[in-house]
Amino acid sequence: MERATEFLAGGCDSPVRSGWAVGGPMFVQGGASGAYAYDEAGRRYIDYVMAYGPLFFGHTHPALTRDLDARAAAGFVWGTTHRDEVRLARRIREHLPSMERLRFVSTGTEAMMSAVRVARAFTRRDAVLKFAGNYHGHFDAALIDAGASAGDGAGGIPSGVRRDVLVARYNDLRSVDDAVSTRTHDLAAILVEPIAANMGLVLPEPGFLEGLRERASRWGAVLIFDEVVTWLRFGLGGAQRRLRVVPDLTALGKIMGGGVPIAAFGGRAGVMSALAPQGAAFTGGTHGGNPFCVAMAHRVLDLLESNPQYYADVKTLAARLAEGLRAILSQHGLPYAVVQDESVVDFKFRAGAPSRNFDDVRRADTSAYAGYCHAMLHRGVLLPPSQNEVMFLSTAHSVEDVDATLAAAHFGISHDSKAMS
Ligand SMILES: Cc1ncc(COP(=O)(O)O)c(C=O)c1O
Structure with missing residues (x-):
């Protein structure tokens, strides 16, 4: 981290990566494979940043790396x-x-x-x-x-x-x-x-x-x-x-x-x-x-x-993640809308209907998202370090990854609701 800020302006190439929207240290990556990102210590994270969108096939699809x-x-x-x-x-x-x-x-x-x-x-x-x-x-x-x-x-x-x-x-x-x-x-x-x-x-x-x-x-x-x-x-x-x-x-x-x-x-x-x-x-x-x-x-x-079935497969997975998140939020009494379309999943820490515009988005609780984001990272799930970004799924993600994410979200969301109460 210290090296990064000594040689890179702000320690990164794009401010969102610095983690400025969620606080805490930025995520310094050591490697990547399939649906996973690894930190420098070799710890594995289920990656939903997916480089902010390009990695529809995950990190290292053999048809792209051969x-x-x-x-x-x-x-x-x-x-x-x-x-x-x-x-x-x-x-x-x-x-x-x-x-x-x-x-x-x-x-x-x-x-x-x-x-x-x-x-x-x-x-x-x-x-x-x-x-x-x-x-x-x-x-x-x-x-x-x-x-x-x-x-x-x-x-x-x-x-x-x-x-x-x-x-x-x-x-x-x-x-x-x-x-x-x-x-x-x-x-x-x-x-x-x-x-x-x-x-x-x-x-x-x-x-x-x-x-x-x-x-x-x-x-x-x-x-x-x-x-x-x-x-x-x-x-x-x-x-x-x-x-x-x-x-x-x-x-x-x-x-x-x-x-x-x-x-x-x-x-x-x-x-x-x-x-x-x-x-x-x-x-x-x-x-x-x-x-x-x-x-x-x-x-x-x-x-x-x-492979036209790719779209149907990733959509099914994304729907499973969205459904699971809805169930967890409702168990915690949090009336937040989970939005999913194709392989994109998103929810904001804001009660009410899905956002229609930026005014709605600005009303979301950014500190609650920050707590959630860090709690998920702690549990091995890499989420975008800003509530303005979305979760991207890829053909490399599996049902096991989604279920592990939901298990982590159970903890992450309750951690957050405790922090908020
Ligand atoms: C909708 C949209 N347009 C344009 C851009 C800019 O693309 P790039 O980062 O490749 O310059 C982005 C990047 O996130 C984007 O999401």
Whole structure:
């Protein structure tokens, strides 16, 4: 720990990892395998952080780790266009037909930042609308009122950027109309997580995304779906196929690399033609579309296309975890809503219905979560060190892991309720 803070700024690469939202020492990892993380002493933890989303297959799926020497022998990065990335773009378009043209980058941040650039260049407008509690990465505009434990993230963001970022409440179309009222003529894009996973798990209410689609079209703005978490987590067609709302642009990341950094943005051919060399907007990147990460993304799609039962299996496991948590909470007289959708599970230390927006999430008891999180760690379960994050299950988790987690939660939740009383 001391070494970490001596050499790494704040001891980590991303503030949520420091544990600032739950207090106590940060988790220093020594290794990982399947569904498990290990600390430096070799102690095993059932891992629900799963690197904040990318590890749908757990840490070390053999189909992803095999023959990497052979891959590496062909080179990691070429800096040129190649057949495999064209084939990957084609495979993505088969699953997400709205992505008529796309471009590869390395991180979700880059994907969203680039999508916003394209939208502004295409519309020749400046303003963007986003939702409080949605996280789109750490570029300037995205950090305003972001979720994902970004804090207020205010430092280093020029006031000029703020002028062009309008913020509305998730699941609240009236707040969208209010936020945009004087800027409809100037609105370049609406940015949204179609299923929000950075303020806990918040599902879009019927009509919300449809309302955004209709408004974006009416106002001449570009609708950008941030599917960095949801694509592949919620099926090969992502949130857009499931919810039947077609965005103009989409950002992808996380699971698509199976753990290595590859992401993409793309959408309507006409909108994407705003990019150089056809148009005037520039995006680029040394590592964009590198053959190593592209090969890994092909492996991820191979696995998911040839094993459709993965989704049903992980969903069943997640439902078992959610049901078990509901039973434990009710035994302790805690009326908290447990939300589960596909392989994502979440609950907040707050009585009442599931959260609809960031205002609801802010009312949760963060110190109760902190106590729970530490009690679970003590019992061998690694939870995200912030209540804004969610639990991710993977194909590597087993029924035994879930049942061991529930046994720990029995202790963790009673520990918490005692602490609260
Ligand atoms: C929805 C969403 N968009 C964008 C990002 C940024 O992705 P990255 O951390 O790869 O830059 C994240 C990261 O958590 C995310 O959850």
